[in-house]
Amino acid sequence: MDALVLFAALFVSVAVGFALGRLSRRHLQSQYPKDYALNYYKGLSYLFNEQPDSAIDAFIGSLEVNSDTLETHLALGNMLRRRGEVTKAIKIHQNLLARPGLNTRQQHESQLELARDYIKSGLLDRAEALLLELVKISSAYKQAALEHLIEIYQDENEWDNAISAASQLDGKHYRPKSGLGLKQLQAHFACEQAQEDMAQRNFSKARTHLQEALGFDSDSARASLLFARLEIHQSRFREALDHLHKIPQQDADYLIEALDMICECYEKIGEPKALQKYLRSLLAEYPSNSLVIKIAERLRWLENDYVAADFIAEQLKQRPSIRTLNRLVELHLPHSEGRAKENLQLLKQLVDRVIEEKPSYCCNKCGFTGNSLHWLCPGCKTWGSVRPIRGVAGE
Ligand SMILES: [Zn+2]
Incomplete structure (x- = not known):
């Protein structure tokens, strides 16, 4: 049924293009090649006999490629690509590029569409070659070509190339689907490089890439998190804290990723009271269940289970949470016995299961x-x- 709808649309598109082509050549009607009409009706026959490949071949042959019919060809090719019929889309766009009769801009548009087909079909090397050429020769399609090149380099983890392509983009006309600005995007690429450097234990190179990331976007919470990890690895705990302290203002959502490192740094510099004070100030301004659990852990270590449990119970009244409830049960378990202990164990099993599934x-x-x-x-x-x-x- 889907195929029928697709090829009905194909038929209408070609019929319109065919009619337009004829109208624009009314004065030459007597010279219009008979082959086009023949192929067109042959295509219809294939369509109704459900032979899609033959129908497309016939339609390509039936419709002359020129400025009047280009949009019809492009519409057919793009429709096929959207539907996942990429081989057929490639055939249509290659046919366009092989034909004379298009002006330079139209050839570039066809080349861009063919590159999109190659991306969709995973032929990234071919797509890259077409797009790099477009960047050099087409001012009209340079921006679109660069955006596709960035997609390719992301997929291939080629971060140097991704940064280079992004630096050639015109920031004023850049409309990212994520809403991220160009500088934020480049900061992510530099962070990817830094992560690779750290995995290869090349820490000086990682430092350079993280400095570049913060140069692109000084509000990059990701760069601050990575910088803190790098400093901790090199036992520079105060420097790590300088980066970690910036994260709440940069992007408070990522604060929970920083909590373990924050605790480690304050402990290493021997300032446990300052840590507790800082965590409490964070809780007041950026409340989260991870923060509640982290403060409770500290209270348990500094005082005892009961103080930690009282703190959690108080927080639960303000912010109901399955994970915090689980922590409360864990704190009470070692101090309970008999039926109460059995019930608490049952409750914990149930809560564990809920947490696992979420x-x-x-x-x-x-x-x-x-x-x-x-x-x-x-x-x-x-x-x-x-x-x-x-x-x-x-x-
Ligand atoms: Zn998503």
Whole structure:
């Protein structure tokens, strides 16, 4: 049924293009090649006999390529690509490029569409070659070509090339799907480089890339998190704290990613009271369940289970949370016995199961969910859209 709808649309598109082509050549009607009409009716026959490949070949042959019919060809090709019929879309766009009769801008438009077909079909090397050429030769399609090149370099983890392509974009006309500015995008690319450097233990190179990331976007919470991790690795705990202290103002959603490092740094510099004071100030301004649990952990360590449990119980009245409730049960378990202990264990098993089934992160663009933080959403390829889930079951 889908195929029938597609090819009915194809038929209408070609029929319109065919009619326009005829009208524009009314004065030459007697010279109009008979082959076009023949192929057109042959295409219809294939269509009604449900032979889509033959129908497309016939339609390509039936419609002359020129300025009047270009839009029809492009519309057919793009419709096929959107429907996943990429091989047929490639055939249509290659046919356009092979024909004389188009002006330079129209050839460039066809080349861009063919590159999009190649991207969709995973032929990234071919797409890259077409797009790099367009960047050099086409001022009209340079911006679109660069945006597609960035997509390719992201997929291939070629971050130097991604930064270079982004630096050639015209920021005024850049309309990213994520809403991120060009500088924020480049900061993510530099952070990707720094992460790779750190994985290869090349810490001086990682430092350079993180400085570049903050140069692109001084509000990059991701760069601050990575910088803190780098400083901790090199036992520079006060310097790490300088980066961690910036995160609440940069992007408070990522504060929970910093909590473990914040605690480690304050402990290493021997300032546990300053840590408790800082965590309390964060809770007042940026409340989250992770923060409640972290403060309770500190209270348990500094005082005892009962003080920690009282703190959690008080917080639960203000912010109901499954995870915080679970922590409260865990604190009471060692001090209970008999039937009360059995009931608490049963309650904990149930809460554990609920927590296991609930994802911790969600993309605010496409709804992708998971239990780890992705800076680039695997679902919609948007940077910085995956965030901690808030509410009773989340943060
Ligand atoms: Zn997404």
